[in-house]
Amino acid sequence: MGAQIRLEWRKFSKLTEACFVFARDPCVYIQTDAAENPIRIGKASEGLEARYRGGTGYAIDAAMHGSDNLVFVAAVPKELCKAVEDELIWQGRRQLIYNNNGKILPPIQRLVFVHEGMVPKLQEFEIWVPAEAKQKPAYFTRHRIAATLGLCSS
Numbered sequence: 001m002g003a004q005i006r007l008e009w010r011k012f013s014k015l016t017e018a019c020f021v022f023a024r025d026p027c028v029y030i031q032t033d034a035a036e037n038p039i040r041i042g043k044a045s046e047g048l049e050a051r052y053r054g055g056t057g058y059a060i061d062a063a064m065h066g067s068d069n070l071v072f073v074a075a076v077p078k079e080l081c082k083a084v085e086d087e088l089i090w091q092g093r094r095q096l097i098y099n100n101n102g103k104i105l106p107p108i109q110r111l112v113f114v115h116e117g118m119v120p121k122l123q124e125f126e127i128w129v130p131a132e133a134k135q136k137p138a139y140f141t142r143h144r145i146a147a148t149l150g151l152c153s154s
Contacts (some may be wrong), residue, residue: 004111005111005112005113005114006113006116007076007115007116008075008116009030009072009073009115009117009118009119009120010072010073010074010117011070011072011120012071012072013071014071015057016057016058016061017071018071018073019049019052019057022048023049024047025047025075026043026045026047026075026078027047027048027073027075027076027081028042028043028073028074028084028085028088029041029042029048029071029072030071030072030073030120031070031071031098032069032070032120032121033069034068036072036121037120037124038095038120038121038122039095039096039097041092041096041099042085043076043082043085045078045081046078048073072118074117083107084113086107086109087107087109087111089102090102090103090126091122091126091127091128092126094126095124111128112128112129112130
């Protein structure tokens, strides 16, 4: 069975705000449009300060200016950052227009997520459920999982 990972999401209107809170904490992040639909997923295994050092965070804030786009961030153990990012990209591959890698083959290490906190809209993500946990096909929408298995908060 895939490992179950709890992701406690926090929502930010600017990347620099997220960088301040997650400066040195390993994390994954989801950039969304104004309606909170994911458009890009990334990881920062050394924290957001290392990932967006210098003026990069401010440049992204400037590019986001007036768009109402958002950044959602969840702390993740450093050793799991890549695996969590890979699984999130795979689950959202049909809607993540700014992720170029990780959309052809599923990750080798599969993970099950419990999303909590300020969760972006993940309804279009294909949520993986291990075969042992179900009697139905391997992919469900977030709402169906919440109703049948209780893995995701609504």
